[in-house]
């Protein structure tokens with residue numbers, strides 16, 4: 001298995017905050033930044049300074065934390081945006097412009113060349129003022145590849161530290177992503193970044209696939225929050241990198257805690273079935289699964305829950321089998337005869353079919369009732 005060099009730029013505090021209705025306080029952004037840094041994330045995109053005076057102050061406050069992670073912010077091709085980035089003291093600025101003909105026509109009312117000229121002059125301005133620049137193509141996935149390559153080539157010649165490819169509307173599939181990254185990489189002179197949205201549910205897959213095709217900087221958000229259907233999820237991308245790219249420098253044991261923190265601060269609830277951090281990621285009810293899991297967890301868990309700071313949980317319900325029930329009864333300290341166990345199992349299934357959840361209290365009631373009817 002070949003390992004690909006990568007770094008993570010987590011954009012929870014910028015694109016993640018663009019989730020409709022979400023606004024982090026300065027303290028919340030600092031807590032999230034601290035946690036991202038503790039995990040070992042190389043770059044934290046702290047915000048977009050032009051959004052408001054408070055946003056700018058918050059970005060400065062994050063810079064002042066002097067975390068080991070580098071701090072990045074977003075800027076349009078507008079001098080006041082670059083000045084704001086300079087004022088914040090960030091390590092990296094993402095100067096972006098939409099490169100697709102559709103966006104150029106609808107939003108800017110300019111030609112490709114005029115827009116590229118403006119972007120390059122802002123790049124010059126930022127570089128001349130000592131900023132490290134990510135030269136970013138918004139809506140890159142719907143952009144003419146020749147124009148995209150021209151933008152990246154001229155950007156690199158003028159000192160851009162990175163070129164960035166955004167699948168802004170999340171329209172790509174993993175194979176499309178692989179092909180386009182390979183094509184761009186043929187003559188790219190600086191490292192490539194990818195920024196994937198999740199409108200088809202492929203954001204994490206596209207991000208991981210882009211890394212296999214040679215992209216270096218991968219953009220993520222905690223819990224995959226972000227515009228519309230969100231961005232590539234930090235947890236999913238890091239676990240995929242650990243399992244399939246031997247990337248072992250991140251402290252994944254912090255992921256569950258960070259996920260809960262972002263869920264609380266953003267108010268965006270994590271789906272129970274969400275990979276890695278969803279409430280059900282390591283919960284098992286099915287009899288056949290539990291019977292095997294108690295012998296060897298690898299039978300139905302791809303990686304150990306402890307790897308991401310979580311724990312395995314066994315549940316009782318309609319799909320419970322005898323071995324699972326016996327195991328749970330023993331763990332809880334109950335001793336039941338074979339007949340009692342059969343009867344308890346029947347009662348559990350019937351209750352679950354009537355949509356009763358089988359809590360510890362309910363189980364103890366069933367056990368007491370079964371024992372008393374037998375005596």
Ligand SMILES: CC(=O)SCCNC(=O)CCNC(=O)[C@H](O)C(C)(C)COP(=O)(O)OP(=O)(O)OC[C@H]1O[C@@H](n2cnc3c(N)ncnc32)[C@H](O)[C@@H]1OP(=O)(O)O
Nearest residue numbers: 015018048050051075076077078096097098107108138168
């Ligand atoms: C793909 C992305 O995620 S890009 C980031 C998107 N994020 C956001 O928009 C969230 C933060 N945005 C905001 O707070 C506000 O939109 C601000 C402060 C940036 C701008 O506010 P306003 O000045 O009121 O402009 P408004 O939002 O109405 O329109 C956006 C303007 O930016 C222009 N613009 C958009 N992208 C760029 C760019 N990359 N370079 C230069 N100008 C741009 C638009 O053409 C439009 O200009 P116009 O007013 O001449 O039509």
Ligand SMILES: O=C(O)CCC(=O)C(=O)O
Nearest residue numbers: 094136138164166168195
């Ligand atoms: O590439 C960037 O820095 C920002 C682009 C972005 O947020 C997007 O296109 O969705």
